Amino acid sequence: MATAILNGKAITDEASFHAQCVPAFGFPEFYGNSMDAWVDCLSYLRDDDNMSKFRLKPNEMLEIVVQDAESLQTQAPDLLEEVTFCVAGINERYEDYGEQPALKLTLK
Numbered sequence: 001m002a003t004a005i006l007n008g009k010a011i012t013d014e015a016s017f018h019a020q021c022v023p024a025f026g027f028p029e030f031y032g033n034s035m036d037a038w039v040d041c042l043s044y045l046r047d048d049d050n051m052s053k054f055r056l057k058p059n060e061m062l063e064i065v066v067q068d069a070e071s072l073q074t075q076a077p078d079l080l081e082e083v084t085f086c087v088a089g090i091n092e093r094y095e096d097y098g099e100q101p102a103l104k105l106t107l108k
Contacts, residue, residue, distance in 0.1 A: 001061055001063050002054050004021075006024055008066045008107075009068040011076060012075045014079060025042070026054070039089065042090050045062055058099065064104065068108070087105045
């Protein structure tokens with residue numbers, strides 16, 4: 001399973017979240033540093049659009065591991081809730097197209 005690792009201790013707000021995501025996911029230079037851009041980039045994991053460094057096979061998933069998730073929960077609880085909501089929405093989008101969910105969020 002492909003894995004992207006985020007450091008929950010280093011995420012204190014949306015800006016630091018996106019600063020972590022750019023290298024972890026290999027987002028393109030034009031990445032918009034917003035949750036809309038995050039959702040857009042992770043909605044193309046099985047396409048050749050180069051929206052991230054990951055290219056998933058049809059039934060493969062990308063595991064997003066948030067290390068020190070307790071710190072993230074303390075520092076930015078609304079952001080963690082939004083990320084969880086977005087992961088569910090992205091997976092629903094894949095299912096709407098007849099595909100398997102593509103993301104798994106793991107809090108450690």
